[in-house]
Amino acid sequence: MTSVSSTDTGAATTTTTNTTTTSSSSSSSAHTANVSSDSDIDWDALIEAAVLQKQLPADRISNKITENEAKIESYNTMQDLLGDMLDSVETITGVSESLTEQDDIFSSREAYLTGIGGADAENSLVVTAEAGVAIQTYELTIDQLATSQKVASASQSSGYDELGYTGTISLSMEGAAIPVNKDGDEDPTLLQVEVDDTMSLVEIADEINTRTDYTGVTATVVAVNENDFRLVLTGETGTDIVMTSVEGDDIGQSLGLTDGSGAYVDELQSSQIAKFNVDGVEISRKSNTVDDVIDGVTFSLYQTTDVGESIAVEIGQSLSSIKDAVVSLADSYNAYREWAITQQAIDASGSVSDDATLFGDNMLRNINTEIARGLSKVIDSEGMALLGLSYDENNYLELDESELNDALLNDIDQIEDVLNFQYETSNSDLAVLRRNANMPSELTLDFTVDEEGALVGVLADGEAGLFEVDGTRIVGVEGTDYEGITFVYTGDENATISFSTSAGMAEQLFQSLNKYTDEDDGLLTEKIASLEEQNEDYEAEYDDYMSIVDAYEMRLTELYSSYQAAIEEAQSSLDYLEAILNSGD
Known part of the structure; x- marks a missing residue:
């Protein structure tokens, strides 16, 4: 942002430019003669008046920069509020132009x-x-x-004392495949837990848990009392834990988990499916x-x-999600409406309010018109009233929850029609995969297939070159109104199929709001960028003017200083002559 201000300071003029790229300052006090004499001429005032006059074009540029900054701030606010409304609309319509993504609220x-x-x-x-x-x-x-199988060890007097066992056990779930290593090879060592004679019961449990992702077995230490600690192994549901001794001490038997035959001694819970x-x-x-x-x-x-x-x-x-989406749409519209009213405000004197930066702005007027058109959309004689929505005296949206609840329970299909994009075809062999912002309300497509039933050509309202054939898909040609539209034709015979669409309230709002708020090429994005670029030019022009003003002030200061010096010299001569003449008396 750029801020330019001019301030009078005593008999001097100080002009300061704050900008992201340049800064210029002019101070006549730096160049004034500061003459102290018997002259009645106020040289500083003369310089100040002349400099202020010379500076008027720069001041006008400064005002333009300030006005642009205020507009940029308002457009940014507008973009944020419209973005919030777009977010609520996209929840209803889905964020994708694809009709196969099923990311709209009615597909949830x-x-x-x-x-x-x-x-x-x-x-x-x-x-x-x-x-x-x-x-x-x-x-x-x-x-x-x-349920999971759970087995417990024999009682140990401590959970933290060294047990003195050294050995390796393998743990897995019955019937599970051998895990593979990072090279994709089966690796039985991933199932193995190594125990050394310095490890306590808690440390053995920790070591077992480092292999859980491979083995499916988790370990915990249960403190029955201060002298009774037990290791408990838990497997995955529906299958048993397999424990085998690989080398060294039989750790399972040493801990009292298994007996000499390998059977579990204390099964706390058996597994079942x-x-x-x-x-x-x-x-x-x-x-x-x-x-x-x-x-x-x-x-x-x-x-x-x-x-x-x-x-x-x-x-x-999901009726609750649909209701939340409608509420969110009303709330986001009302937030925008509250701000938009400030841009149309008149103060007590009948003048435009200081806060109404975009008063009479064409873009504001156009988006307000498009929002009103979207909210007033009627499909098969049904509109916002079906959703329990209505305008109050200030054109804020009010919601009657009981009416919305009733419609959700009894007219959910009609609600979807009122809000979203819908289409119908005269033949089920044709479906829409993607839509664009310029979907025709009606269209007739003529399909031509070859002897093998493969699609080879399509006409749109009798005109060729508007769609391209890609297998069974019909894709709108880039640069035409049909760019972005994709159909699929599954028939194997020549056919003429009629196609009709309707854009509900949320769909129309989606297309309008996206046009303005898109961060890459939205109309608001372009407008803000244009004003910022204009300010950069203004700032450069302002700096050029201020350089001229500075030079002009310096010339005046030097000129008036010379005048003052001449006057003082003349006064000195006059004083000398008078002294001579007076001495003759």
């Missing part, structure tokens, strides 16, 4: 659980679903949870977290259900 999924027959659904099961998975309802019973039922199909897994039964759905089992109990799992759209 939530699982709604209902206990049947007294089942405690909330504590028995957690279900998560990836975006875009099929909306469906399932019925589950949980018969058995997967999880057993549950989905829509009448019996399923078993080693883990209580299961993500391979239904594609995109993860079941986390926590508690079994009793006979006659079950849990209904409804995979549906």
Whole structure:
């Protein structure tokens, strides 16, 4: 930012320029004659008046710089507020132009659980679903949870004293593959734990835990009392721990974990698999977290259900997330609206308020118009009222949560139409993969295939050269209004297919706001850059003017100093003559 100010100081003029690139200062007091005489001429005042007059063009440039700085600050505020609104809109529409990404709020999924027959659904099961998975309802019973095998050592009198054992053991989970090293080769040594005679029970546990990623076994030391410490090994759910002695002392037997035959002496808990039922199909897994039964759905089992109990799992759209997104849109719009009002303010005298830096600004007016147009979008006679939104007397958005809740429960498809991009085709062989900001409301595509059914040509409203064929994809040609649009045609015959689109409230706002706020080539980014570049030119011009003013002030100072010197010399001569004449009396 650049700041230029002019300040009168006594009989001198001091001008200071603060800029990121240059600075210039002029002080007439540095050049004034500072004449002390009987002359009635105020040379400093004459110099000051002349310099101020000479400096007027520089002052006008300084004012332009100040005005630009104020505009830059306002445009930055505008960009930030519009960016917040864009963020809330992108939550609804998704951040990608791709329709296959499924990152819009209506593609997000939530699982709604209902206990049947007294089942405690909330504590028995957690279900998560990836975006875009099929909306469906399932019925589950949980018969058995997967558990880990836990085994304990014999009692040790201390957890920290040296035990005196030296040997190597191998730990793994039954049936597990041998881990591979960084070279991709199987490496059984990754399963091995080395114990030396200086290690305590706690240190042995720590050493075992350094291999957990490979072995699946974790170790803890339990202090039963001050003289009773035991090593407890815990494996992965659904399978048993395999311990073998590799060399040296049999560490498992020495610690009392295993007997002479290798069997565990004190099994605290046996391992078992999880057993549950989905829509009448019996399923078993080693883990209580299961993500391979239904594609995109993860079941986390926590508690079994009793006979006659079950849990209904409804995979549906995330209504709470959709509601939060609508609330966020209203809040971000109101924050922008509050600022925009300050840019249209009139003070008590009827003049433009000092804070209204962008009063009458074309860009502000245009974006306000586009936002209003987006919010007033109507699809099939439905608009913001369906969302429980309305304007108050100051054009802030008000939300009726009960109306929004009712619509979410009963008109969710209509809400999606009102907010997002939608399309329809006359033939299911055509689908849209990507959209752009200039999606046509209607379009007719003529497809031509060869004898083998491969797509070879396409016309858009009878015109060639607007789309290119890439296998089954039809891609808008760069430089045309269709750049960025991608279709896919799965048919194998010549066809004429009609295509229509609708851009809902959030979609239209997304396209408008993105046009202004894009950090690379948005209109606001370009406007701010233009003003900053203009200020750099102004600063250089200001410095040039001030160099001229400085030189002019110095010339005046020297000239008036010579005048003063001449007057003083004449006065001295006059005084001398008068003295001679008076001496004759």
